Amino acid sequence: MSEEKSYEEKLAEFEARIERGEKIEPGDWMPDEYRRQLIRMISQHAHSEVVGMLPEGAWIPHAPTLRRKMILIAKVQDEGGHGQYLYHAAESLGVDREELIEALLEGRAKYSNVFNYPTLTWADIGMIGWLVDGAAIKNQTMLAHSSYGPYSRAMVRICAEETFHYKQGKEMITIYAKGTPEQRQMAQDALNRWWWPALMMFGPHDSDSPNTPVLMRWKVKTKSNDTLRQEFVNEIVPEFLALGLEIPDPDLHYDEESGNWIIGEIDWDEFWRVIRGNGPMNRDRLAARREAHEQGAWVREALEAYAQRQAQAEKN
Amino acid sequence: MRDTQWPRYEVFKQDRPDKPHEAIGTVHAPDPEVALLNARDVFVRRPECYNMWVAPESAVFKMTAYELETIPNWWEEDLPEDAAEQTYYIFNKQTQRRSMVAVTHVGEIKARSEREALRKAIESGQFVRKQAYMWWVVPESAITSSDEEDVLSMFEPAKDKTYRDQSYYTGRVFARRSQRRPEDIPLS
Numbered sequence A: 001m002s003e004e005k006s007y008e009e010k011l012a013e014f015e016a017r018i019e020r021g022e023k024i025e026p027g028d029w030m031p032d033e034y035r036r037q038l039i040r041m042i043s044q045h046a047h048s049e050v051v052g053m054l055p056e057g058a059w060i061p062h063a064p065t066l067r068r069k070m071i072l073i074a075k076v077q078d079e080g081g082h083g084q085y086l087y088h089a090a091e092s093l094g095v096d097r098e099e100l101i102e103a104l105l106e107g108r109a110k111y112s113n114v115f116n117y118p119t120l121t122w123a124d125i126g127m128i129g130w131l132v133d134g135a136a137i138k139n140q141t142m143l144a145h146s147s148y149g150p151y152s153r154a155m156v157r158i159c160a161e162e163t164f165h166y167k168q169g170k171e172m173i174t175i176y177a178k179g180t181p182e183q184r185q186m187a188q189d190a191l192n193r194w195w196w197p198a199l200m201m202f203g204p205h206d207s208d209s210p211n212t213p214v215l216m217r218w219k220v221k222t223k224s225n226d227t228l229r230q231e232f233v234n235e236i237v238p239e240f241l242a243l244g245l246e247i248p249d250p251d252l253h254y255d256e257e258s259g260n261w262i263i264g265e266i267d268w269d270e271f272w273r274v275i276r277g278n279g280p281m282n283r284d285r286l287a288a289r290r291e292a293h294e295q296g297a298w299v300r301e302a303l304e305a306y307a308q309r310q311a312q313a314e315k316n
Numbered sequence B: 001m002r003d004t005q006w007p008r009y010e011v012f013k014q015d016r017p018d019k020p021h022e023a024i025g026t027v028h029a030p031d032p033e034v035a036l037l038n039a040r041d042v043f044v045r046r047p048e049c050y051n052m053w054v055a056p057e058s059a060v061f062k063m064t065a066y067e068l069e070t071i072p073n074w075w076e077e078d079l080p081e082d083a084a085e086q087t088y089y090i091f092n093k094q095t096q097r098r099s100m101v102a103v104t105h106v107g108e109i110k111a112r113s114e115r116e117a118l119r120k121a122i123e124s125g126q127f128v129r130k131q132a133y134m135w136w137v138v139p140e141s142a143i144t145s146s147d148e149e150d151v152l153s154m155f156e157p158a159k160d161k162t163y164r165d166q167s168y169y170t171g172r173v174f175a176r177r178s179q180r181r182p183e184d185i186p187l188s
Ligand SMILES: [Fe+2]
Pocket: A049, A078, A079, A082, A158, A162
């Protein structure tokens, strides 16, 4: 029998494994802090997918064509699936999905701020696909390299599906931007309202993100909030401008030297206000989630009763 | 409110008859039948599924390479005298490359317990090309499979939903990705 290793030895071994690019799997030794950070991140991520179904789901009955309706239903279904992949990844760390869902329904859990803004026009559906899913993909592509096996696998599967979300949104906004003056105005209005919330999705500045150093050290994340945000801005700004849309940021400019599009300061007061539950839609989102959960209760009861009866019949 | 924490089932998806089953995640369900239905909804919204297995997560014996290395005599156990042999399905993961799959089905072994099955599988050398990072062992009796006749109703409909695929959108509306330099773009 070998001697039980000390915490420091185990930690050194763990970090060496991550350094070598190995995946950490359920069952492997990991520091409590790694587990805690992962549960925090993955559950927030799962909740975001589930709550993210609401702003878009609200437009399913109002889709202008059958094609658009099928696309939107498919996208919203995907987001529900993404939530399940992620709850699964969180459960591999020893929490119950039920605990996490309870925290969400009771308003104790965080999810992405962007879903606490209202979807006012049909053009918002296109803008969410392009801008919001675009920002999410940026983050998720990075997380697909995460050191934790189940998280990275969930991300690879999600990224493969997200590309369609992004493309259908970009298609819609491209058509609107090239369409009638009214359509063009709808696209511009949607961009005006979603631009800043989308940029806030990358989280606070690195200097205000206390979790970032440890997450990067353990390769849960491989890029910081500000780095990802800048990459995203550099990719998407030229595309909007090429369509003749205006970015609602008077300070936006191109910096020759760095090759970056530099944005003006984000309204962090608004960011924190929404996180603390005082965004335009926080209450509605939770109320809708709770209602859906309660309305599904009879289905769960029926399934449970059926399973029990089957089990009983098998015994006899 | 605690009414959804049903048992978890591991889901194994087979893309085509000539491909092995792959572990792709879990679903919660009150029984294996519903587990298969949930698995279809969660994991097969797109094409490429021929068959699916589900097995209660609690019946899946999992060991990582790290555990095999660090748990001394991991194979030791008290087997009852009359422990009978049964068939175990063996799965492992042989790559650290980016993947959506945890482990892949590599074969079966007859043994009296999951630990014995794993030890035999490793010692046989027939299930690993270079290295295995993770092993799962599942008793055959714990697996529920979808039927071949389910393919048409459960998996085929996804094939018509081409709009779920990003390739459906390319070229429809978009010109080629803008090659213009930023300074050429009017900042209207
Ligand atoms: Fe998603």
